[in-house]
Amino acid sequence: MSSRSLRVFVAGHRGMVGSAIVRALQAEGDVECVTRPHAGLDLCDQQAVRDFFARERVDQVYVAAARVGGIHANQSFPAEFLYQNLMIAANVIHQARAAGVARLLFLGSSCIYPKFASQPIAEGALMTGALEPTNAPYALAKIAGVMLCDSYNRQYGTDFRCLMPTNLYGPGDNYHPTHSHVIPALLRRFHEARQDGAERVAIWGSGQPRREFLHVDDLARACLLTMRAPVSAYRDCTGPDGTHLNVGSGDDISIRDLAGMIAAVVGCRAAIDFDASMPDGTPRKLLDSGAIRRLGWQARIGLEAGLRSTYAEAVRSAALASCPAEAAPDAACGAAGHAAAPHANV
Secondary structure, eight states: OOTTOEEEEEETTTSHHHHHHHHHHHHHOSEEEEOOOTTTOOTTOHHHHHHHHHHHOOSEEEEOOOOOOOHHHHHHOHHHHHHHHHHHHHHHHHHHHHTTOSEEEEEOOGGGSOTTOOSSBOGGGTTSSOOOGGGHHHHHHHHHHHHHHHHHHHHHOOOEEEEEEOEEEOTTOOOOTEEOOHHHHHHHHHHHHHHHTOSEEEEESOSOOEEEEEEHHHHHHHHHHHHHSOHHHHHHHHOTTOOOEEEOOSOEEEHHHHHHHHHHHHTOOOEEEEETTSOOOSSEEOBOOHHHHHTTOOOOSOHHHHHHHHHHHHHHTTTTSOOOSOOOTTTTTTOOOOEETTOOOO
């Protein structure tokens, strides 16, 4: 290992996003990845995080750790979603600054924007309206992380950057029966229906909401590009008062059409029943990602191709094998994606 190699801490390396970032960094071959499992470093423990940064002397940090999930998980554990994400952001960002970390990237979510934001959603829409109630605790914690980075930059002159990705999917996703996001939920639902020979599949909501999806490997490329951009180039994209950059594919799809696409990928011929009595969430979420495209990034993996490779990986890794229907409130810490399998909302 060259003495000039950067030591890069990826928080949440076992989750879908963190593992994709680690793969991308290792493919570059010019960094030393520093990782810790939850059992070895509880990011909600301030003293443990302080000791870690004092001991490890890392140069850069990617904050990909989070408590995440779909509508059901957010509604079931709002306190944990708010508390744990606040603690992760506050502890990691503060201790990174205290330890003199040169550069940090905080990853948020498109749910930080108002429920009825104009489409496509520009970065300036942040805090201009009410949040979607079903995931407001999570969104507030992510907004706090963005504001922490901005505040430390202004007060201490740090170089802490933020990306707000759209809905993500890909290898390493979480297929929990009751706490996964929409794509893994539907992949599991149709996979089980095909195995069982079911004639019908029930899905939460009307199927009308539209969502944008991005393969996690495309996000990882955006993360590395953002972290390696000169300060002037990053600031040119955010603008003088900007706090973050959006990262999205630029295309959206209705949940109804997404369900049909996933059924075809899985090879499930069951009829699809949408339960309009269940919540839909935000009507539409499509990000304006023009700023990061000016930095030189664009999505490469199309949705159908990404779904096919994701499903193949899930089958190969046995990620769709049976698991308990319920999990403890802290089971999602540092992982990547948790909503009931019948739920088709994000």
